Amino acid sequence: MEVDIQWATDMIEKQLQLEERNEKIKSHSWKHELASMGSMELEEKDKKPVNTGVANIKAEERVRRTSLDLRREIIGVGGIQNLIELRKKRKNRKIGAALAPEPKLEEDEPTGPVNVPSFLQAAVNGKMKTIEKFLEDGGSPDVCDEFKRSALHRASLGGHLDIVQTLLEHRASTDLRDRLDCTAVHWAARGGRLEVLKLLQSKGASVNVKDKLLSTPLHVAARTGRVDIVEHLLSCGIEINAKDREGDTALHDAVRLNRYRLVKLLIVHGADMQARNVEGKTPVDLVQQWQLDTKEVLEKTETTTGPTTETQE
Numbered sequence: 150m151e152v153d154i155q156w157a158t159d160m161i162e163k164q165l166q167l168e169e170r171n172e173k174i175k176s177h178s179w180k181h182e183l184a185s186m187g188s189m190e191l192e193e194k195d196k197k198p199v200n201t202g203v204a205n206i207k208a209e210e211r212v213r214r215t216s217l218d219l220r221r222e223i224i225g226v227g228g229i230q231n232l233i234e235l236r237k238k239r240k241n242r243k244i245g246a247a248l249a250p251e252p253k254l255e256e257d258e259p260t261g262p263v264n265v266p267s268f269l270q271a272a273v274n275g276k277m278k279t280i281e282k283f284l285e286d287g288g289s290p291d292v293c294d295e296f297k298r299s300a301l302h303r304a305s306l307g308g309h310l311d312i313v314q315t316l317l318e319h320r321a322s323t324d325l326r327d328r329l330d331c332t333a334v335h336w337a338a339r340g341g342r343l344e345v346l347k348l349l350q351s352k353g354a355s356v357n358v359k360d361k362l363l364s365t366p367l368h369v370a371a372r373t374g375r376v377d378i379v380e381h382l383l384s385c386g387i388e389i390n391a392k393d394r395e396g397d398t399a400l401h402d403a404v405r406l407n408r409y410r411l412v413k414l415l416i417v418h419g420a421d422m423q424a425r426n427v428e429g430k431t432p433v434d435l436v437q438q439w440q441l442d443t444k445e446v447l448e449k450t451e452t453t454t455g456p457t458t459e460t461q462e
Contacts, residue, residue, distance in 0.1 A: 272312055274307075291321055299321065371403045371411055
């Protein structure tokens with residue numbers, strides 16, 4: 150609704166400016182207008198008679214379209230003021246939202262023992278007191294759910310830096326794998342909070358790990374579009390051309406999902422544009438017709454590096 154109002158306001162403002170400019174021009178060129186009117190009258194005489202009703206309607210349309218009352222036709226009397234007020238309110242809401250701190254909900258102190266499901270859910274919801282209570286009572290930080298996902302996996306995905314820190318202080322394992330062989334680093338790459346990934350690394354977590362699909366954290370970050378995570382992983386020396394089970398590199402994934410910024414970033418860092426997946430496709434082969442920016446980047450780079458000598462089956 151607000152988008153429509155904004156569009157209408159912009160259109161009206163432009164139309165009014167145009168009409169006001171035209172009015173000024175007319176005030177300085179009334180002689181030219183009289184001559185033009187005379188020419189129009191002559192042209193009308195040369196034409197065949199037309200229906201009087203139709204002529205009247207057309208005349209009214211000309212007056213209406215060139216009148217400053219256009220605003221009334223679009224939004225009614227006083228509507229422009231209403232739109233201005235709405236625009237002011239919208240602007241104030243944006244400013245207020247940017248300045249206002251996010252409300253922090255008070256967490257209730259656990260009144261009794263914390264069970265495993267509550268502990269794991271607290272890692273998702275960022276409830277520090279529940280986490281601390283469970284650990285203080287002697288609970289293992291590495292307890293898992295039926296998918297072998299630990300609190301560290303969950304907190305890493307959620308980007309809860311303070312909880313990740315607390316779990317690591319209680320010796321939570323950074324190498325623990327879930328049923329898909331994902332580590333906390335995989336989940337941190339998916340969650341997208343760089344500070345969490347760095348904290349895991351500071352405690353010995355490796356970035357050169359693969360899950361059951363042979364995906365590295367770089368694959369995961371490329372698929373989810375986490376530019377800052379990809380930049381960091383590349384600076385850590387992660388294998389840029391590592392292939393997953395389908396033979397795709399991170400560049401394949403970035404191209405397929407139209408991650409334009411990541412495509413450029415990976416190419417700059419030396420990603421192999423001629424790497425073929427199990428279907429024999431290179432990243433260039435995966436570019437769709439509508440991916441113009443990505444296509445241009447790949448084609449320019451391919452021109453400078455030269456075409457592949459491999460033949461596609």
